[in-house]
Amino acid sequence: MSLTDRIAQGLESGWKVTDGATLTQDLVTEADVVIVGTGAGGGTTAEILARSGLSVILVEDGRLYYQKDFKMDELTSYANLYQEGMSRTTKDGAISVLQGRCVGGSTTVNWTSSFRTPDATLNYWSKHFGLEELTPEAMAPWFSGRETRHSMSPWETAPNLNNDILRQGCEKLGFSWQIIPRNVKGCWNLGYCGVGCPTNAKQGALLTTIPGALDHNARLFHSLRAERLIMKQDRIDALQASAIASDGVTPTGINVTLKARHFVVAASAIGSPGLLLRSGLPDPYERVGKRSFIHPVNASVAQMPKLVDPFYGAPQSIYSDEFNFRNGVDGEVGYKLEVPPLHPAMSAGVVPGHGSAQAENLARLPWMQSIIALLRDGFHQNSPGGTVSLRDDGSPVLDYPVTDYLWEGLRNAFYTMAEIQFAAGAERVRLMHLDSDWYSNWSDARAAIDGFSMEPHRVRLFTAHQMGGCGMGRNPEESVVNGFGEHHHISNLSVHDASVFPTSIGANPQLSVYALAARNSTRLAQQLKA
Amino acid sequence: MTGSALTRALTGLDNRDKQNKSDQYMTPHTTLSENQRTSTLDRRSFLRTGLGGALFLGTVSITAGLSGCATAPAGRLGAIDTRMDARYQFRFLTTDDIDLFEALLPAILGPALPEEPNTRRMAIASTIERIDAGIHKFGPANQKELRRLCDLLNFGLTRVSIARVWPSWPDATREQADAFLKRWRSSRIGLFNNGYMALTKISNVAFYGYQENWHLSGYPGPPEWAVRALPQFRNA
Numbered sequence: 082m083s084l085t086d087r088i089a090q091g092l093e094s095g096w097k098v099t100d101g102a103t104l105t106q107d108l109v110t111e112a113d114v115v116i117v118g119t120g121a122g123g124g125t126t127a128e129i130l131a132r133s134g135l136s137v138i139l140v141e142d143g144r145l146y147y148q149k150d151f152k153m154d155e156l157t158s159y160a161n162l163y164q165e166g167m168s169r170t171t172k173d174g175a176i177s178v179l180q181g182r183c184v185g186g187s188t189t190v191n192w193t194s195s196f197r198t199p200d201a202t203l204n205y206w207s208k209h210f211g212l213e214e215l216t217p218e219a220m221a222p223w224f225s226g227r228e229t230r231h232s233m234s235p236w237e238t239a240p241n242l243n244n245d246i247l248r249q250g251c252e253k254l255g256f257s258w259q260i261i262p263r264n265v266k267g268c269w270n271l272g273y274c275g276v277g278c279p280t281n282a283k284q285g286a287l288l289t290t291i292p293g294a295l296d297h298n299a300r301l302f303h304s305l306r307a308e309r310l311i312m313k314q315d316r317i318d319a320l321q322a323s324a325i326a327s328d329g330v331t332p333t334g335i336n337v338t339l340k341a342r343h344f345v346v347a348a349s350a351i352g353s354p355g356l357l358l359r360s361g362l363p364d365p366y367e368r369v370g371k372r373s374f375i376h377p378v379n380a381s382v383a384q385m386p387k388l389v390d391p392f393y394g395a396p397q398s399i400y401s402d403e404f405n406f407r408n409g410v411d412g413e414v415g416y417k418l419e420v421p422p423l424h425p426a427m428s429a430g431v432v433p434g435h436g437s438a439q440a441e442n443l444a445r446l447p448w449m450q451s452i453i454a455l456l457r458d459g460f461h462q463n464s465p466g467g468t469v470s471l472r473d474d475g476s477p478v479l480d481y482p483v484t485d486y487l488w489e490g491l492r493n494a495f496y497t498m499a500e501i502q503f504a505a506g507a508e509r510v511r512l513m514h515l516d517s518d519w520y521s522n523w524s525d526a527r528a529a530i531d532g533f534s535m536e537p538h539r540v541r542l543f544t545a546h547q548m549g550g551c552g553m554g555r556n557p558e559e560s561v562v563n564g565f566g567e568h569h570h571i572s573n574l575s576v577h578d579a580s581v582f583p584t585s586i587g588a589n590p591q592l593s594v595y596a597l598a599a600r601n602s603t604r605l606a607q608q609l610k611a
Numbered sequence: 612m613t614g615s616a617l618t619r620a621l622t623g624l625d626n627r628d629k630q631n632k633s634d635q636y637m638t639p640h641t642t643l644s645e646n647q648r649t650s651t652l653d654r655r656s657f658l659r660t661g662l663g664g665a666l667f668l669g670t671v672s673i674t675a676g677l678s679g680c681a682t683a684p685a686g687r688l689g690a691i692d693t694r695m696d697a698r699y700q701f702r703f704l705t706t707d708d709i710d711l712f713e714a715l716l717p718a719i720l721g722p723a724l725p726e727e728p729n730t731r732r733m734a735i736a737s738t739i740e741r742i743d744a745g746i747h748k749f750g751p752a753n754q755k756e757l758r759r760l761c762d763l764l765n766f767g768l769t770r771v772s773i774a775r776v777w778p779s780w781p782d783a784t785r786e787q788a789d790a791f792l793k794r795w796r797s798s799r800i801g802l803f804n805n806g807y808m809a810l811t812k813i814s815n816v817a818f819y820g821y822q823e824n825w826h827l828s829g830y831p832g833p834p835e836w837a838v839r840a841l842p843q844f845r846n847a
Binding site for chain 1: 718719720721722723741744745746747748749750751752753756789792796797799801802804805808809811812814815816817818819820821822824825827828829830832833834837838841842843844
């Protein structure tokens with residue numbers, strides 16, 4: 082092997098990693114802290130606590146995949162690295178939910194965009210949720226610390242054409258655009274971030290905080306599903322978990338009981354409320370699972386005169402915030418503009434169609450360019466978010482009604498994306514809506530968008546950013562945890578993931594999760610060591 | 612991706628409905644307004660399809676079983692009586708589901724499928740296997756929704772009344788399959804749109820995502836220089 086793989090080396094050196102699928106009998110074990118989830122929040126927490134000398138157990142529902150498994154293949158990766166084999170949707174099936182499920186969580190499959198929480202968002206939280214301690218000034222050192230830890234910096238290589246078309250269109254129309262900071266080290270600019278980085282360049286949890294924690298004696302169970310937290314009097318006594326077979330879906334029937342002094346839940350904005358609900362933990366004001374946000378995403382594709390090869394190159398390197406805070410933080414809904422990578426399966430899933438028309442659409446993939454708009458939900462009374470609840474089998478599901486306020490924003494985003502693509506020289510543009518044809522000029526596209534019926538299913542909607550559901554705030558009647566992620570009603574329980582955000586972020590959330598988890602874990606370590 | 616809302620509303624047996632019914636005794640006002648936004652609209656749209664028997668439809672899966680529709684995964688199929696790779700073990704799709712996808716794939720994939728009969732059969736068969744393998748990874752909750760959707764399409768009475776496909780799937784022509792897809796796509800009933808998306812998305816992803824079909828979307832695959840340089844390919 083010419084390259085050195087951090088995970089392969091660690092496993093060889095004796096890291097305490099247990100594949101739940103290999104367990105043959107029930108097990109009871111304990112540590113100072115049990116952490117549920119190994120994504121941005123869980124990984125950060127594990128490393129900080131383990132480095133402080135505390136004993137830590139990490140629990141991951143998905144499996145441990147690393148370089149040897151990352152072969153730039155969509156079908157394998159979507160089946161193994163994403164929640165519900167990439168079939169997760171909101172309750173009514175109208176919004177596709179892209180979310181990681183593996184060691185490293187979504188940071189193993191994200192497109193590496195690394196933004197600080199916008200000042201406007203932090204200030205809004207301070208004003209509306211009593212989170213005065215989370216000012217941009219107070220958070221700055223935490224962002225900067227995590228930017229260093231995850232090697233985040235603006236992408237210095239030229240953007241691929243897919244991204245550059247967003248830049249060109251914005252230039253022509255006088256819209257602002259910027260270079261995206263990415264969490265990579267020695268990136269080969271291949272374009273496969275979404276299927277597991279094949280070169281170990283991406284500095285997600287998998288290659289930073291998880292190895293950091295395991296180097297400091299943490300123990301990792303993967304293929305182990307957190308079923309419920311068990312209370313004894315007013316504290317959590319244990320986590321009950323069940324092992325999953327190596328296919329990643331079939332329970333083996335083996336149960337694991339994990340005891341600890343403190344429990345940290347970092348199982349995502351769908352998984353964390355799900356675990357709290359399944360556990361029947363005190364929730365006197367019924368806040369768990371409420372105010373769930375998703376940065377609703379709609380998309381537009383363009384046929385360009387020149388080869389775009391949208392499957393190659395850093396997937397996201399250019400963005401525009403021209404429309405993100407244009408109407409103030411809490412006015413008409415704002416949206417961030419970015420670009421998605423287009424590989425064959427992704428494109429076949431995003432572009433709706435069948436028969437000859439679909440075959441022709443996909444045959445032109447090398448000339449295809451796409452823009453996505455990410456709506457900043459949760460800052461307005463007409464954007465109260467969705468609700469996570471439990472299905473009959475105990476699994477969590479997100480119900481996300483799209484309000485008229487959001488539909489209006491989605492329609493505006495359709496106009497913006499089509500206008501940018503035509504300004505950048507698109508020959509034809511098609512909006513991701515069942516009513517949309519290909520349009521060969523901006524005025525035809527605009528007229529068509531005027532008439533689009535903005536309805537679930539007809540508008541193709543996506544989310545790659547799940548937030549909220551265990552919202553933080555000063556007032557226990559309106560939130561689940563306080564500004565340090567500490568549960569309002571249970572003293573030995575914290576929540577350290579995107580579920581604590583009281584609104585959406587208004588930018589790709591990984592750095593927001595890393596920074597808040599680092600801050601809150603540093604405090605937790607001090608408390609537990611005292 | 613699944614036909615969740617479709618099947619839920621058609622069967623009238625989903626959790627939200629049950630919840631609303633019990634809630635009505637406690638908080639009639641909230642429930643009514645919720646209903647106006649969601650269930651009632653779905654119900655009303657559904658009634659427009661001309662079939663009022665929501666409760667009856669809830670029993671489709673059971674009736675389908677009683678009336679001889681296959682309800683168990685097809686498992687390992689003999690190579691003689693099917694077109695399938697006898698080594699492949701089906702985990703989700705039943706023999707009826709396989710018939711369904713054999714009828715739908717020519718309409719969904721259109722000219723992307725090869726013309727030559729043997730190659731074409733193989734392409735369809737391997738796509739159906741990958742559809743099954745993909746669904747296995749969806750997990751139980753989404754499998755349950757897809758099961759309802761497949762049963763609805765396979766059960767004669769609902770195939771005719773809901774999908775408006777008169778012949779059974781093995782006898783349906785490509786034109787009939789295409790007309791069905793177009794009806795569900797252009798329908799103003801969101802639930803049918805959802806069913807259309809579930810069927811086409813599962814099929815398109817399993818087909819175009821497969822290495823042997825990459826050329827159909829002009830995708831050359833991962834850059835060769837990178838494949839040559841990376842250890843995970845060398846050991847394979």
